[in-house]
Amino acid sequence: MKRFTAQTADPQAIVHELLHGGGAVGISGLFTPEEIAEARAIVMEHSEEESEKVTHFQGAAADAGKLNLQRRVWNLLGKGEVFSRMAAHPVLMDILRAFLGTEFIMGSIAANRILPGGPGQEPHVDYPYWDFHKPETHPVGLNGSFPMNAQVSVLLDPFTEESGATGYVPGSQKELRYPTKADKFHENCEQMTGEPGDVALFYGVTWHCAMPNNADHDRSAILIQYLPKFVKPMEDMPAALPKSFVEEASPDIRQLLGLNYPYPEILDAAKAGNTEGRK
Numbered sequence: 001m002k003r004f005t006a007q008t009a010d011p012q013a014i015v016h017e018l019l020h021g022g023g024a025v026g027i028s029g030l031f032t033p034e035e036i037a038e039a040r041a042i043v044m045e046h047s048e049e050e051s052e053k054v055t056h057f058q059g060a061a062a063d064a065g066k067l068n069l070q071r072r073v074w075n076l077l078g079k080g081e082v083f084s085r086m087a088a089h090p091v092l093m094d095i096l097r098a099f100l101g102t103e104f105i106m107g108s109i110a111a112n113r114i115l116p117g118g119p120g121q122e123p124h125v126d127y128p129y130w131d132f133h134k135p136e137t138h139p140v141g142l143n144g145s146f147p148m149n150a151q152v153s154v155l156l157d158p159f160t161e162e163s164g165a166t167g168y169v170p171g172s173q174k175e176l177r178y179p180t181k182a183d184k185f186h187e188n189c190e191q192m193t194g195e196p197g198d199v200a201l202f203y204g205v206t207w208h209c210a211m212p213n214n215a216d217h218d219r220s221a222i223l224i225q226y227l228p229k230f231v232k233p234m235e236d237m238p239a240a241l242p243k244s245f246v247e248e249a250s251p252d253i254r255q256l257l258g259l260n261y262p263y264p265e266i267l268d269a270a271k272a273g274n275t276e277g278r279k
């Protein structure tokens with residue numbers, strides 16, 4: 001994985017790496033130790049109990065009866081201001097504008113906490129391609145040549161080979177499909193390792209998954225899903241947040257919540273001249 005810092009994170013170089021290189025980059029120096037400690041404390045507080053929350057790609061965990069070792073905390077914007085700072089970090093916003101178009105949105109911001117002994121996930125691709133094991137449900141000819149997803153993981157714990165840093169197959173984003181047994185994911189994968197506070201940024205069509213946590217410590221990350229403006233987001237975030245949060249949101253957060261892009265609209269009721277796309 002190519003690594004950048006807050007100072008060297010050139011959007012064009014990163015876009016090139018996501019589309020035509022390995023599909024994932026590391027960026028360090030975006031968040032302070034205090035921000036990471038605050039985020040981690042909130043995630044731990046909300047995931048003390050065995051999880052009853054929906055979580056994804058859990059084949060291995062479900063088989064092994066270890067679902068309680070893999071926990072999600074959803075709707076983080078409503079759980080601490082630090083998560084808005086993460087989602088709208090100016091360095092990330094610049095890269096994502098270059099990758100997904102300037103009016104991109106966010107589809108989800110959640111934590112993935114894997115406790116020691118957690119078996120990890122099945123190799124997969126992310127929303128909106130996450131059901132691409134049924135390619136016939138997607139448009140004919142769809143491929144990964146233009147991106148409809150970017151994933152940011154903000155690491156809250158050391159992501160090492162032992163603790164189950166996200167595994168991925170470099171270059172697999174060039175061909176949009178689900179990995180099969182013949183692809184020997186575990187033999188061919190590398191891992192997105194890093195320190196607390198580092199970011200792993202990847203194109204979600206790159207085959208990837210959380211790996212087993214064989215360390216003696218938790219392995220948590222904030223997972224942020226970004227989408228072009230026209231993709232239906234995975235979560236209905238405005239509905240999940242307090243009305244006051246939505247009303248007081250900054251311009252960047254409003255954009256991320258999809259509030260700048262009003263469709264579907266009832267055009268029969270819209271006033272003449274109000275519909276930007278029809279100018």
Ligand SMILES: O=C(O)CCC(=O)C(=O)O
Binds near residue numbers: 056164167209
């Ligand atoms: O936590 C990780 O390492 C990756 C999680 C992931 O890929 C997902 O939940 O879609």
Ligand SMILES: [Fe+2]
Binds near residue numbers: 125208
């Ligand atoms: Fe994923």
